[in-house]
Amino acid sequence: MNIKTSNDSKENIIFYPYWEESTLLPAEILSKISEDKDYFTAKGQVRRYFLSNKNILVIHLGKKEKVTLESFRQFLSSTYKIAKKELFKSFDVTLCYDGLGLKKEDVFYSSLEGLLLSDYEYDKFKSSKNKKFKVEDVTLIIEEIPNSLELINKAKLITESVFMTRDLVNGPANFITIDYMEDFAKEIAGKDNLKFSVIREEQLLKDGFNLLHSVGKGSVQRPRLIELEYFVGNDKPTICLIGKGIIFDTGGLNIKPENFMSDMKSDMAGSATALSLIHCISNLKLPINVVSLLPMAENAVDGNSYRPGDVIIAYNKKSVEILNTDAEGRLILSDALSYSDTKKPDLTIDFATLTGAAIIALGTKIATVYFRDEKYKQKMFDASKKSGEAIWELPLFEDYKENLKADIADVANLGTPSRQAGSIMGALFLSEFIENQQWIHFDLAGTAFFDKEWNYNPKGGTGFILRTIVEFLGKM
Known part of the structure; x- marks a missing residue:
């Protein structure tokens, strides 16, 4: 056009x-x-x-x-x-x-x-x-408008990145496999001159990514952590972007009912977002350093699947008691969040289709966001307003951490009672695994995948939040 x-x-x-x-x-x-x-x-x-x-x-x-x-x-x-x-x-x-x-x-x-x-x-x-x-x-x-051509080219580049996210989310899980995501990320890294690396199964265990490994060990598609880096200079701020990459979610041994599984190819929307963002940022040549981490796994049912009642030692050495295998996204994110601390970023942002509770709270047109610190809050809301992608803050309410206590481990992967403040409990669980005070968590469960068209958002994958993050990071 x-x-x-x-x-x-x-x-x-x-x-x-x-x-x-x-x-x-x-x-x-x-x-x-x-x-x-x-x-x-x-x-x-x-x-x-x-x-x-x-x-x-x-x-x-x-x-x-x-x-x-x-x-x-x-x-x-x-x-x-x-x-x-x-x-x-x-x-x-x-x-x-x-x-x-x-x-x-x-x-x-x-x-x-x-x-x-x-x-x-x-x-x-x-x-x-x-x-x-x-x-x-x-x-x-x-x-x-003197810079109209520049604005047109910028809009086209960002739209292409949104479409990349949509395509990855819309792709069926038998085509958008973990191997495909690795190969595609490697291809993007080559085109965009990004540093690329992968931590695979044996190394995951050796390095302590036990939560990520446990979630993915029941699948023939082996879990891994994909890392891409865009480096501008030591004098520039470093942003770490982390995307939940559950390529398909059956719920594991706590298997999902049939009507809750049909759209679970979209459970990797967070990783698609983090990958598309670093591609977009590098092509816009924004003056920031970016590390994108994509923890990838399939939550499948198998004799080797992790079980309710298991205790798993996380990357940061905290022990996690598994109460429900369908609360798996927070597990793979937790190892990635702990690993992100080793990069010493100025800001960490994670993206995840984490909880159905986020949909119950805010529906499908508003993304849930959590801020550990006030520093970047107003800038993020300003970016959201300008982009037209609605976000709403829910609190990291510390008193609710009591509900994450485990009987035989440091923390449980599900809050009790299980149906109370589900999105907040997911965010609080994640907060146990990241030390960086400058941390923002997006729960995109409602906004990443639509069951019908809405304005310029199609049915299926939306690429929601990418434009907001590009606007936000452009003002860093």
């Missing part, structure tokens, strides 16, 4: 945004809207007018005070979907924003995101060879 800017519209098909009491559109369009005022009142509604041999489509953005950068992402997503449905190969979009308190460059960039993020389809395994319709040219009508 070719995207360009212009001061004037030259296409016969033109989209306009509209909000209550807007006066920014041409007079003849406003006159038509006035005639339809009793019917054109709600956000998302579309009105079509044929004026001066032009096909004019106006999309309602809602009340003026509620129009944000996210409104423009959704607006452009709507234009793309209409264009694809009606087979518009090319069209113009007029970006009106005066009086909204939004910066021109931000409106332009958010509009780019909404357009590009909508242009996704996972059809790798479809046998149909029918030619698919493609939107070819879109012109954004806006006053001159």
Whole structure:
């Protein structure tokens, strides 16, 4: 899809945004809207007018005070979907924003995101060879932006990284195997000039990654820790990104019910995010050092699977009593978090589809986040607001650590009672295995994989949170 800017519209098909009491559109369009005022009142509604041999489509953005950068992402997503449905190969979009308190460059960039993020389809395994319709040219009508080409290229690069995450999450577990993830990460490292290494089974045990090894030992796909490093210089901050990489989760011996297993190919979304992020950061050439750690395992059922009642010694030498084998993601993350301390990072961020409790608390459109320290909190929320990816903080409530006490070990892998504050208990468990005070934990259980399309997010893998993290790290 070719995207360009212009001061004037030259296409016969033109989209306009509209909000209550807007006066920014041409007079003849406003006159038509006035005639339809009793019917054109709600956000998302579309009105079509044929004026001066032009096909004019106006999309309602809602009340003026509620129009944000996210409104423009959704607006452009709507234009793309209409264009694809009606087979518009090319069209113009007029970006009106005066009086909204939004910066021109931000409106332009958010509009780019909404357009590009909508242009996704996972059809790798479809046998149909029918030619698919493609939107070819879109012109954004806006006053001159000197760095427009730079912004377009940035948006395309970040979108490509989001799509990388989506593709990995959408891929079936018999194709996106642990071997595949290792090979793909190695390929990315080669292209992006990243340092690459893998700690495999015997070395995992020798080095003390017993939690990671135990979770994965019941599978024919052997567990491992994949590490990638992007190095800029010793005078730059170091960020460690860790992604939960459960390639498929049966629940282990505490096996999941059938209706809770069908989407478990997505349980490696955290590792897909951490991998896509280091790829994106290195290509953007951000002035930070980054280490991405991908603890990879399959939680399978086998005679060699770890069991409820087992006690396992973690990388940091704490003993863990296993109360439930379906609380496995926190185990592999814990070893990776402890290992991350050896890198002495300025900040550690982990990503995991960790708990169903996060979905119960916040649904599927808001990611749960935990901060051990206040230092980066406001910057992360600012990045979230700008990116349009909603996050909400839950507390690392220390008094609840009492519920993680084990009978015969230092800590249990599940809180008791088991149905109380599940996401918080997962985060508190992780906190036992990282010393770094600058630690942020994202529970992406609800946001990583959608059961239906939502705006510019497709059904399936979403790549949610990547844009927020890139925006956040860009301000480090």
